[in-house]
Amino acid sequence: MIHIALLRAVNVGGRSLKMAALTAMFDELGFAGARTLLQSGNVVFDAGAKKGASLESLLETETEKRLGLRADYVVRTPKEWSAAIAKNPFPREAKSDPAHLVLMPLKSAPSAAQMSALEAAIRGRERAKAVGRELYLVYPDGIGPSKLTIAVIEKALATRGTARNWNTVLKLRDLVV
Numbered sequence: 001m002i003h004i005a006l007l008r009a010v011n012v013g014g015r016s017l018k019m020a021a022l023t024a025m026f027d028e029l030g031f032a033g034a035r036t037l038l039q040s041g042n043v044v045f046d047a048g049a050k051k052g053a054s055l056e057s058l059l060e061t062e063t064e065k066r067l068g069l070r071a072d073y074v075v076r077t078p079k080e081w082s083a084a085i086a087k088n089p090f091p092r093e094a095k096s097d098p099a100h101l102v103l104m105p106l107k108s109a110p111s112a113a114q115m116s117a118l119e120a121a122i123r124g125r126e127r128a129k130a131v132g133r134e135l136y137l138v139y140p141d142g143i144g145p146s147k148l149t150i151a152v153i154e155k156a157l158a159t160r161g162t163a164r165n166w167n168t169v170l171k172l173r174d175l176v177v
Helices: 019-028 052-067 078-086 091-096 112-121 150-157 166-176
Strands: 002-007 032-037 042-046 073-076 101-105 127-131 134-138
Touching: 002 052, 002 078, 002 166, 019 032, 019 042, 019 052, 032 166, 042 166, 052 073, 073 078, 078 166, 101 166, 112 127, 112 150, 134 150
Parallel strands: none
Antiparallel strands: 002 042, 002 073, 032 042, 101 134, 127 134
16 A cells, blocks of 8 residues: 655754665565655655554664664555645645645644644744644744744644645645545
8 A cells, every 4th residue: 555654854954864765775675666755754655554653663663773863754645645635724825825834744633732732832923723633834924933843843732743845745645646
């Protein structure tokens, strides 16, 4: 079965990983057709019968063992990815400013209390909405200067995730449809 694997925080802040090495690791693990998108740790591959949290755990363990990089993975199927696109609560921003709309797939769905904590942590004009294990974020003044960082989000939600702007979200969809 085809999956999308998203690595958290690679090729930023001095954490470098060559996509060719990543693809080779997927091949060595017996996953067919591994291909990457951009240089930020987006991999589309056939995981065979493996899925879910056990697949994420395997990839995390093998990436550290084989490539010397400790990194979280969030994995979704094409069906889950398409559903995340369809359920986007910010359709206007998706059309008018997709670079400032972010999808953050999470390891687990946040509770209402955790979302309230996240909303209380927002200091600017950013907006956040969760739909299941997907968090949607709008950064109208840009992502770089925002105080709503991944660390702030993960602390409030008590889970890990990785963010992709809407343009990348759509490119990944196009790779798996």
